[in-house]
Amino acid sequence: MAKSARVKKRFAGVRIHPTAMIEPGVEIGAGSSIWDHVHIRSNAVLGRECIVGEKTYIAYDVRIGDFVKLNAFVYIPTGVTIEDKVMISAGCLFVNDKYPRAYDYSSKGLAGSAPNEDTLATVVKEGATVGAGAVILGGLEIGRFALVGAGSVVTKSVPAHALVVGNPARQIGWVCVCGRRLLRERGGFHCRPCEKKFSLKGRKIFGQTFRP
Ligand SMILES: CC(C)(COP(=O)(O)OP(=O)(O)OC[C@H]1O[C@@H](n2cnc3c(N)ncnc32)[C@H](O)[C@@H]1OP(=O)(O)O)[C@@H](O)C(=O)NCCC(=O)NCCS
Numbered sequence: 001m002a003k004s005a006r007v008k009k010r011f012a013g014v015r016i017h018p019t020a021m022i023e024p025g026v027e028i029g030a031g032s033s034i035w036d037h038v039h040i041r042s043n044a045v046l047g048r049e050c051i052v053g054e055k056t057y058i059a060y061d062v063r064i065g066d067f068v069k070l071n072a073f074v075y076i077p078t079g080v081t082i083e084d085k086v087m088i089s090a091g092c093l094f095v096n097d098k099y100p101r102a103y104d105y106s107s108k109g110l111a112g113s114a115p116n117e118d119t120l121a122t123v124v125k126e127g128a129t130v131g132a133g134a135v136i137l138g139g140l141e142i143g144r145f146a147l148v149g150a151g152s153v154v155t156k157s158v159p160a161h162a163l164v165v166g167n168p169a170r171q172i173g174w175v176c177v178c179g180r181r182l183l184r185e186r187g188g189f190h191c192r193p194c195e196k197k198f199s200l201k202g203r204k205i206f207g208q209t210f211r212p
């Protein structure tokens with residue numbers, strides 16, 4: 001069977017641009033679209049109804065949920081997990097190695113790139129958005145429905161529904177499930193466009209119908 005026919009059979013219901021490189025062992029759910037020059041390394045798993053924009057790189061064993069949007073030029077190394085309904089905007093970089101070096105002076109050779117005990121795990125929880133060009137350092141959690149502003153450098157975990165911006169990223173507010181900023185009202189917060197109400201307990205925000 002020709003290579004393109006094999007790919008079609010393996011990924012039924014998935015749109016894959018002919019220039020994309022999908023390595024062995026990759027799983028992609030039905031209804032997903034993979035655009036040009038995307039590279040997905042072995043054993044990565046992508047859910048259904050996702051979009052992966054052009055020139056995005058997804059490393060070995062990365063787990064990505066359903067209804068996820070990865071824009072163009074996104075870099076996702078091993079150790080990163082992206083839950084359902086997450087948006088990662090154009091040009092975002094995740095980091096999984098805190099003290100990287102090119103050369104290993106004990107073995108006198110190029111330092112290995114394979115994951116090891118120093119590889120940091122990061123999770124982006126359901127419904128969160130990472131704005132364009134953000135850098136997310138390793139070992140962090142981006143909470144449910146959090147919003148990371150464009151160009152931020154995230155050095156600490158972000159609470160659910162928090163809005164963070166800057167370098168280093170600092171919290172400047174809270175956002176709704178819909179992504180809009182929450183407005184303070186007596187006894188809590190509300191979202192003007194969709195009228196959801198929230199209350200703050202300590203540093204955690206709670207919605208009417210769900211808990212973070
Ligand atoms: C963070 C964000 C949601 C803030 O929007 P907002 O709540 O309407 O805030 P405003 O534009 O009123 O800005 C509020 C303040 O934050 C600052 N600010 C806004 N976005 C910022 C960012 N990304 N980084 C640093 N500071 C930012 C503004 O300069 C302003 O500062 P000031 O109070 O000193 O004047 C928005 O700017 C953003 O970055 N969205 C992500 C966009 C994106 O990446 N889209 C990707 C798909 S195209």
Ligand SMILES: [Zn+2]
Nearest residue numbers: 176178191194
């Ligand atoms: Zn809302």
